């Protein structure tokens with residue numbers, strides 16, 4: 001269970017990215033965050049594992065205060081929280097295998113891992129993770145030799161190496177075409193069914209309706225909606241997305257996927 | 258411009274052209290351009306180029322066959338030599354002669370087309386070697402000799418004429434100058450290697466200081482950033498040769514100041530290139546690795562290092578490559594190595610073939626380094 005309480009983030013340049021945001025993520029949920037670009041979705045997700053330090057507010061992970069965690073404790077907390085990125089964030093020149101193994105660094109022997117030495121168990125785990133996303137045969141390719149969809153699958157395999165209890169996915173399909181988007185989200189859905197909590201930001205509403213178990217919406221850093229996907233009616237939609245609504249596929253109301 | 262009357266424009270254009278021509282004329286004078294000399298001295302250039310094109314590469318062992326024949330000066334001071342009728346032999350137009358007389362010396366059935374050394378073998382005084390002659394295809398030579406005063410008979414023992422035919426035998430061997438050139442080349446290559454290595458070691462930490470995405474935080478960081486950056490830019494504006502002159506002024510000529518100068522310039526140049534590589538890092542993977550719970554060092558090794566190493570290696574090899582060339586030139590002005598060897602041979606006026614050897618060695622090494630560095634950089638891309 002993840003609890004976010006009164007979270008506020010003010011960037012050094014004065015931008016208020018999050019304003020007093022509070023919500024909960026229950027174990028086993030597929031919670032989707034929606035909102036226009038610039039509404040604070042990435043900031044919110046990065047505050048949860050403290051890639052960004054929040055200005056005010058608390059985050060509790062199973063009653064442990066993430067915001068007050070010492071550096072060493074923070075590493076242990078992060079180990080349980082997988083993360084998937086819009087730009088995949090792979091080391092392009094490294095092999096797929098190395099990229100996946102790097103997801104295990106939080107568990108590995110620090111000194112051996114610096115020398116690139118991995119236990120056979122970890123290597124096997126990496127191959128299994130690649131197998132789960134259907135690209136075990138690419139283990140020895142360079143990461144940048146893969147297509148966008150394949151790179152995001154490597155990103156998911158890397159997160160799986162952490163044996164995470166929750167996965168944060170920051171617009172994981174925004175760089176992919178619609179067909180690939182479904183394939184990637186289906187992997188996340190599969191993980192969710194196996195018990196991993198998913199907190200995912202998405203842009204397109206049709207995807208929200210298809211995958212989310214619950215939705216929250218941000219607008220200019222404020223939490224403006226919390227509820228079930230079906231509760232996002234035309235009015236709510238206009239409220240969240242404003243005049244730019246047309247671009248975010250209002251079509252999904254006329255012909256739901 | 259548009260509104261000026263056409264007359265003005267013509268006058269202005271004329272003045273501009275006149276100034277241009279004047280500047281060109283002046284430039285020609287100060288650089289002492291002399292096309293006539295270019296043609297007049299062409300034979301000199303031709304001799305030079307010919308020597309360069311026939312480098313001194315190989316040598317062979319010489320086998321010496323000696324024939325000796327007594328030749329009393331003056332006649333009767335000692336017994337004449339017994340004439341031989343067949344086989345390799347010498348014969349003189351007179352069996353003996355008075356001092357200062359001239360006579361002809363002939364040799365028969367010697368080695369064909371061989372170099373012949375003719376010597377007076379003078380009792381108690383040693384040998385006097387005359388200019389070399391060459392045998393014809395049938396092994397015959399003939400030479401005009403003087404009965405020298407110095408070769409007169411002493412105590413009843415006459416001087417003798419000694420003829421050594423020198424025949425190359427055995428396989429071709431590399432010549433001494435090839436060995437010298439190789440040795441000098443190694444000095445140059447290692448000068449470049451040493452300066453590049455030391456420069457790399459200094460440049461790596463400095464480059465992180467000069468990378469805006471790493472250092473430019475807070476007052477201290479920003480100051481460090483600007484100081485390192487200015488240091489790089491100031492040093493880089495000096496040519497290595499100028500730097501070498503500065504160090505030579507301090508430490509005298511030799512490989513040491515040359516290597517030092519090269520190190521300083523390479524540090525600045527590598528530092529600048531490294532810092533740009535660091536600035537171009539994709540921050541995404543760093544963020545991703547932090548998110549997995551890896552510690553700082555693990556994050557750097559797994560996300561920063563793979564991104565910069567290929568660039569760093571390719572810059573290092575590139576600098577080693579150009580440093581071999583630069584240290585050749587530095588050597589030329591006294592810095593040791595192949596450049597120094599080359600300048601010595603050219604200045605000696607007789608070492609042009611050896612200079613040719615050096616030039617070919619430089620061409621070979623520069624080509625090889627060029628190829629190697631291009632190849633490695635291609636692999637790393």
Ligand SMILES: Nc1ncnc2c1ncn2[C@@H]1O[C@H](COP(=O)(O)OP(=O)(O)O)[C@@H](O)[C@H]1O
Nearest residue numbers: 011013015017036037038039040041042043044
């Ligand atoms: N590092 C930063 N420094 C200053 N402002 C930032 C920074 N990152 C994001 N912002 C600002 O914070 C707001 C929220 O950004 P972000 O969390 O990226 O939104 P989203 O992911 O929904 O597009 C935006 O106005 C953005 O310009």
Ligand SMILES: [Mg+2]
Nearest residue numbers: 041042043171
């Ligand atoms: Mg974002």
